[in-house]
Amino acid sequence: GFGQGEKWEPQIKPIGHLSMNAMLETPELPAVFDGVKLAAVAAVLYVIVRCLNLKSPTAPPDLYFQDSGLSRFLLKSCPLLTKEYIPPLIWGKSGHIQTALYGKMGRVRSPHPYGHRKFITMSDGATSTFDLFEPLAEHCVGDDITMVICPGIANHSEKQYIRTFVDYAQKNGYRCAVLNHLGALPNIELTSPRMFTYGCTWEFGAMVNYIKKTYPLTQLVVVGFSLGGNIVCKYLGETQANQEKVLCCVSVCQGYSALRAQETFMQWDQCRRFYNFLMADNMKKIILSHRQALFGDHVKKPQSLEDTDLSRLYTATSLMQIDDNVMRKFHGYNSLKEYYEEESCMRYLHRIYVPLMLVNAADDPLVHESLLTIPKSLSEKRENVMFVLPLHGGHLGFFEGSVLFPEPLTWMDKLVVEYANAICQWERNKSQCSDTEQVEADLE
Numbered sequence: 001g002f003g004q005g006e007k008w009e010p011q012i013k014p015i016g017h018l019s020m021n022a023m024l025e026t027p028e029l030p031a032v033f034d035g036v037k038l039a040a041v042a043a044v045l046y047v048i049v050r051c052l053n054l055k056s057p058t059a060p061p062d063l064y065f066q067d068s069g070l071s072r073f074l075l076k077s078c079p080l081l082t083k084e085y086i087p088p089l090i091w092g093k094s095g096h097i098q099t100a101l102y103g104k105m106g107r108v109r110s111p112h113p114y115g116h117r118k119f120i121t122m123s124d125g126a127t128s129t130f131d132l133f134e135p136l137a138e139h140c141v142g143d144d145i146t147m148v149i150c151p152g153i154a155n156h157s158e159k160q161y162i163r164t165f166v167d168y169a170q171k172n173g174y175r176c177a178v179l180n181h182l183g184a185l186p187n188i189e190l191t192s193p194r195m196f197t198y199g200c201t202w203e204f205g206a207m208v209n210y211i212k213k214t215y216p217l218t219q220l221v222v223v224g225f226s227l228g229g230n231i232v233c234k235y236l237g238e239t240q241a242n243q244e245k246v247l248c249c250v251s252v253c254q255g256y257s258a259l260r261a262q263e264t265f266m267q268w269d270q271c272r273r274f275y276n277f278l279m280a281d282n283m284k285k286i287i288l289s290h291r292q293a294l295f296g297d298h299v300k301k302p303q304s305l306e307d308t309d310l311s312r313l314y315t316a317t318s319l320m321q322i323d324d325n326v327m328r329k330f331h332g333y334n335s336l337k338e339y340y341e342e343e344s345c346m347r348y349l350h351r352i353y354v355p356l357m358l359v360n361a362a363d364d365p366l367v368h369e370s371l372l373t374i375p376k377s378l379s380e381k382r383e384n385v386m387f388v389l390p391l392h393g394g395h396l397g398f399f400e401g402s403v404l405f406p407e408p409l410t411w412m413d414k415l416v417v418e419y420a421n422a423i424c425q426w427e428r429n430k431s432q433c434s435d436t437e438q439v440e441a442d443l444e
Helices: 017-024 031-051 069-077 095-104 160-171 202-214 227-238 258-264 269-289 291-295 307-315 319-325 327-331 336-343 369-381 411-443
Strands: 062-064 116-121 127-133 145-150 175-180 219-225 246-252 356-359 385-389
Touching: 062 369, 069 411, 095 269, 116 202, 127 202, 145 160, 145 202, 145 227, 145 411, 160 175, 160 411, 175 202, 202 219, 202 227, 219 227, 219 411, 227 246, 246 411, 258 336, 258 369, 269 291, 269 307, 269 319, 291 307, 307 319, 319 327, 319 336, 327 336, 356 369, 356 411, 369 385
Parallel strands: 145 175, 145 219, 219 246, 246 356, 356 385
Antiparallel strands: 062 385, 116 127, 127 175
């Protein structure tokens, strides 16, 4: 019953009200789900750490040399040889990223040095070009010194890493001459059915002879990057006369033996097969851009170079296939094995008598560690050779920087100039000592 005056009001609730609230409430998830999320995050972090090689330590480069007056002087005069090389914290310990950034970005805030392009007509009708850059300061020993530079595969003086290095060398008092590989410059047409190959020293030799003739008082510092390192070492070892007026030679990131490297370059370890494909694709584009000069009907081609080789070129997926079908035939080699054996600098290294610094990175994805036994063995036999092997740097990377963004100058840029300065000072000291001894002998 209801009391007097009370009014009954029905308690009406919307249908589904309770069920809606229940839907909005978050159900309590089992603890195992949190474990799965943590495991996924841990897995991602592990992959990042492994891919970026973050656990790898920083350290001074490994040095291989014989104890001598020269090596002791170099260790004293080149702090970079005994100091830690510290790459950018986040990505600098990955050889792949160092290599990719060098290949795509080149260098950050790259300068634009001003040079003069020179043209030389070769005996076979080819037109070789190089760019000449005058020094922007006086050299530390006051002498006239010219760096003769051979870039990497299909590279030239307009590449960013070359521009950055040349600018730094100019500011340290060096004249620089940079070879443009035959066929590499897109705006320079070929004038004979031939382009640059793995070990052809003709164009580099022509550039060096031009420098010697034009600047008779200059002394030379020879520098080669990657494929260029093979060319400069082969050039110096071909004849003793090529070492006249040469103070020293620096080779960076070369592979020393194409014959031994070709097997490793077909392996997927460290993604070398993928790099091989990318470089082969770039080579195909360069060759096809000069197809008329190389394969045209009006061209007097080498007898071994046939039109069918052009069709094989389209389907090539490796540098070895391109070398076998096209490159070796420019110089008349009968087989790829013969081409690689004859064109590699390995058989010429022991004939080099000037100071020689060979630089590679332990994490270079293009140069297999087995190839590094060549410079190690050479440094054990020859007092003039020093092999420098930092843990990091990739292929021609060697970037430096604090956390994320690299510096414009690299460890490699600074090391090459520092070594050249030290050799120049070493030669100056030897000359002064020789003059003093001569004076004392005259007095006696």
